[in-house]
Amino acid sequence: MTDNSDLPTEEVPEIPAVPRTRRRTVDEQLSRVLQNIGSIDPIELTLLDAQGLLLAEQIVADAPLPGFDNAAMDGYAVRAIDLKQASADQPLMLPVVGDVLAGTRSVSGMGPGLCMRIMTGAPIPPGADAVVPLEDTDGGVARVAIRRAVRTGECVRRAGEDLAAGATAIGPGATLGPQQIALLAAVGRDRVLVQPRPRVVVIATGSELVDVGTRPGYAEVADTNSYMLAAAARDAGADAYRAGIIEDDHARLLDTLDSQLLRADLIVTTGGVSMGAFDIVKQALSQLGSVEFISVAMSPGAPQGFGTLGREKTPIFCLPGNPGAALVSFEVFVRPAIRKLLGKRTLHRQTIQATALERIDSVEGRREYRRGLLHREPDGRYSVSLVGGKGPHLVAALAAANCLVVIDEDVTEVVPGSRVSVQPLMLAQR
Numbered sequence: 001m002t003d004n005s006d007l008p009t010e011e012v013p014e015i016p017a018v019p020r021t022r023r024r025t026v027d028e029q030l031s032r033v034l035q036n037i038g039s040i041d042p043i044e045l046t047l048l049d050a051q052g053l054l055l056a057e058q059i060v061a062d063a064p065l066p067g068f069d070n071a072a073m074d075g076y077a078v079r080a081i082d083l084k085q086a087s088a089d090q091p092l093m094l095p096v097v098g099d100v101l102a103g104t105r106s107v108s109g110m111g112p113g114l115c116m117r118i119m120t121g122a123p124i125p126p127g128a129d130a131v132v133p134l135e136d137t138d139g140g141v142a143r144v145a146i147r148r149a150v151r152t153g154e155c156v157r158r159a160g161e162d163l164a165a166g167a168t169a170i171g172p173g174a175t176l177g178p179q180q181i182a183l184l185a186a187v188g189r190d191r192v193l194v195q196p197r198p199r200v201v202v203i204a205t206g207s208e209l210v211d212v213g214t215r216p217g218y219a220e221v222a223d224t225n226s227y228m229l230a231a232a233a234r235d236a237g238a239d240a241y242r243a244g245i246i247e248d249d250h251a252r253l254l255d256t257l258d259s260q261l262l263r264a265d266l267i268v269t270t271g272g273v274s275m276g277a278f279d280i281v282k283q284a285l286s287q288l289g290s291v292e293f294i295s296v297a298m299s300p301g302a303p304q305g306f307g308t309l310g311r312e313k314t315p316i317f318c319l320p321g322n323p324g325a326a327l328v329s330f331e332v333f334v335r336p337a338i339r340k341l342l343g344k345r346t347l348h349r350q351t352i353q354a355t356a357l358e359r360i361d362s363v364e365g366r367r368e369y370r371r372g373l374l375h376r377e378p379d380g381r382y383s384v385s386l387v388g389g390k391g392p393h394l395v396a397a398l399a400a401a402n403c404l405v406v407i408d409e410d411v412t413e414v415v416p417g418s419r420v421s422v423q424p425l426m427l428a429q430r
Contacts, residue, residue: 023297025409026367030333033306034347037315037337040265043196047184050176052237053194054343059169061187064160069124071100072155076137076144077110077118077128080152091138091145100125115144124156131155163187173343195343198265200233200240202226203256205271206321207247224395225270225326229319232330233268236338248272253284261288261310265341268334269305271321285309291316297409298367300325300392301332324392328369328404331423351406354382354422360414362407371401374422384422402426 024032042056071077077100086092094115100107102121109126110116116125124131130150138145163169169187170180176194184192204226210216211223226242233240243260246253260267285291291307305318315337319329336347354374362368371387371394384405388397406421407414414420 023295023302026296026298026332029294029296029304029306030336033315033317033333033337034340036306036308037340039343040196040198040341042193044191044193045196046191047176047181047189050192050194051178051181053176053197055170055172055174055176055180055192056195056343057193058171059184059187059189059192061163061165061167061169063187064165065163065186066157066159066161068159070157071118071120071122071124071131072157073131073133074120075118075131075133075155076115076146077125078115078130078132078146078150079110079112079128080130080150080154082113082115083132083146083149086146086149088147091147093143093145096140096142096144098125115146117141117144129153129156195341198238198338198341199263200230200238200266200268200338201243201260201264202230202233202240203243203246203253203260203267203269205246205248205253205269207249209245209271211245224323225319225321228323228327229268229270229330229334232327232335233338236335237342237344238266238338250284254287257284257288257309257316261312261314264314266334266337267309267314267316268319268330269316270319270326272318285316285318289313289316291318293318297365298328298332298369299363300369301329304329304333306333320392322392323395324371324398327398328392331404331425332369349423349425351421351423352382353419354384356405356414356416356418356420357383357385358416360386360405360407360420362412362414364412365409367409368405368407369423370405370407371397372403372405372422373401374403374424382422384420 078094082094083092094113096117097110097114098108098116100116100118100122102119104122107123107125110128116128118131129152131154132146132150133155136146136148169183174180204223208219208221209223210220212227216222223245230240230242243256246256285307289307289309291305293305295302296304300322301320303320307316308314309316317334319326339347360370372384373387375383377383384403386405387401388394403425404423406423
């Protein structure tokens with residue numbers, strides 16, 4: 001992994017070290033994370049594999065686009081000067097001396113007072129300088145009645161009018177959507193250099209976990225987090241992989257992390273970061289790199305681990321085990337990191353203002369993220385209500401939410417009818 005200062009990403013301000021006497025703020029932790037996220041070397045991909053990624057090179061047109069003068073409509077190729085007297089009342093009759101089809105490789109010339117029947121996209125024959133649309137004629141085959149005059153160049157697509165030879169088609173940093181893919185194909189590029197999707201490996205830790213499809217026994221819990229976080233990583237633009245469940249075993253965790261470093265640009269673990277579980281994870285990680293475990297002034301998701309592993313200093317995030325806390329932690333810290341690895345200018349989801357439909361209490365000095373249901377009112381404004389209780393373990397409530405209600409550190413009470421910040425996760429489409 002290399003640092004590429006040319007990639008357009010948000011500027012991250014320097015944050016001084018936090019005294020151990022207080023918890024780190026969300027903004028301070030996020031700044032530390034982003035300062036330690038570099039970039040991934042560009043790779044060459046086929047056009048469809050490159051869709052949605054950022055271009056990492058300048059694409060120049062080797063030839064004009066279009067490459068030749070061609071008809072914009074079905075009709076008749078003519079000389080404009082021959083039709084000066086044509087009108088609906090007095091149509092002008094011209095002999096039709098040939099047909100020009102789209103894809104015709106060789107076209108004969110055309111003299112004064114003559115015309116040729118022509119199809120959309122077909123090359124303009126030598127001698128012609130305009131096209132009369134079919135609807136302005138009687139559609140004749142041997143002779144045609146033309147019912148209006150035309151201007152020179154009318155209904156003709158000129159060579160190079162879209163893009164001149166030597167002009168830049170697309171520059172580095174452009175997002176490759178369907179229309180950009182079309183332009184790349186038009187200039188003859190079937191492969192391009194792009195910022196690749198980060199490879200994110202997700203590892204669930206905990207002896208209580210069983211894989212999906214296995215009925216949990218007493219004191220066992222289905223592993224929902226690795227599926228959720230892998231899906232969240234893909235939603236952010238990464239290629240995500242589940243590395244399975246690792247029991248609370250130092251050696252297994254160490255072996256798994258070591259083996260995953262070969263295919264990971266970023267690693268996410270979930271579970272094993274609460275105060276009672278620090279030692280096992282910390283011991284394993286300390287042998288592969290440097291990871292800091294701290295408490296962040298946020299709820300849910302206060303216990304956080306972040307650092308780097310291996311010679312390539314692969315970033316690793318150690319997230320809490322409760323599903324709600326894991327998803328909030330991902331949204332706040334991991335998603336921006338993935339977006340930076342992608343080279344995106346916008347690292348964070350858009351925040352909007354909504355009217356609170358109920359009272360919300362919060363603790364001063366702690367940023368709260370509450371599950372919410374965002375509504376679009378008839379007047380176009382947004383309103384929001386809470387979903388479920390405060391417990392970060394509530395998976396059904398998490399699935400019912402389409403946003404996070406963000407309550408800043410200095411707010412202790414949100415009254416009904418007041419405005420509150422909302423971070424949409426997914427807006428329902430009907």
